[in-house]
Amino acid sequence: MSQFLESLKDRRSFYSLGHDVKLSEEEITTLIKDAVKNSPTAFNAQSPRAVILFGNAHEKLWNIVEEALKPLTPAEAFPNTQAKIASFRNAYGTVMFFKETDTVKNLQEQFALYADNFPDWAEQSNGIATANTWTALNSAGLGANLQHYNPVIDDAVAEEWNIPANWQLRSQLVFGSKEGEANEKEFLADDERFRVFH
Ligand SMILES: Cc1cc2nc3c(=O)[nH]c(=O)nc-3n(C[C@H](O)[C@H](O)[C@H](O)COP(=O)(O)O)c2cc1C
Secondary structure (H helix, E strand, C coil): HHHHHHHHHHCCEEEEECCCCCHHHHHHHHHHHHHHHHHHHHHHHCCCEEEEEEHHHHHHHHHHHHHHHHHCCCHHHHHHHHHHHHHHHHCCCEEEEEHHHHHHHHHHHCCCCHHHHHHHHHHHHHHHHHHHHHHHHHHHCCCEEEEEECCCHHHHHHHHCCCCEEEEEEEEEEEECCCCCCCCCCCCCHHHHHCCCC
């Protein structure tokens, strides 16, 4: 099997993440930039944006999530929520993925024929960039899991890191050293998902 397919198979959701990371912050940053820059986007629009958080900034994000969820969570359920958030805070870093929305609007004006497609394509482009980053981190020995605390944290995140108004938060990829195994994963039967004709 190709090394690429091995990398795809090896990427999983790792929820138990720690700080035992051998790569430097610069190396991780370069890896994330390479993964995002080399991910395809519709019309080469390059609408995905990434904000990489390490150290205090990473912890700050998960404090923001905890504060935002507190008024939205029943009191009896909040300890569980806090424990989950603590597991993300205990990781090494987070990549926040954004979608640059002016690009979509400009393309819709420029190419009226495809106007309805551009929002979907921008989402797909974010998904591709996110999956490639996730796989690249995994190939470098780092575990990751993907979270979606947008939109409840959008305003606080924008204020904390001075995020432009045209960057819409789409996901949070939490990463760190692998401190546990991935869960069992089931696959649908191939004949439910694939059809081959000759
Ligand atoms: C578009 C998308 C959204 C996801 N959202 C979440 C999420 O909000 N929280 C979470 O824990 N996992 C999330 N996941 C991870 C999936 O649950 C996970 O990838 C799937 O169960 C397969 O497991 P694996 O990643 O170990 O292969 C998401 C994955 C994708 C592709």
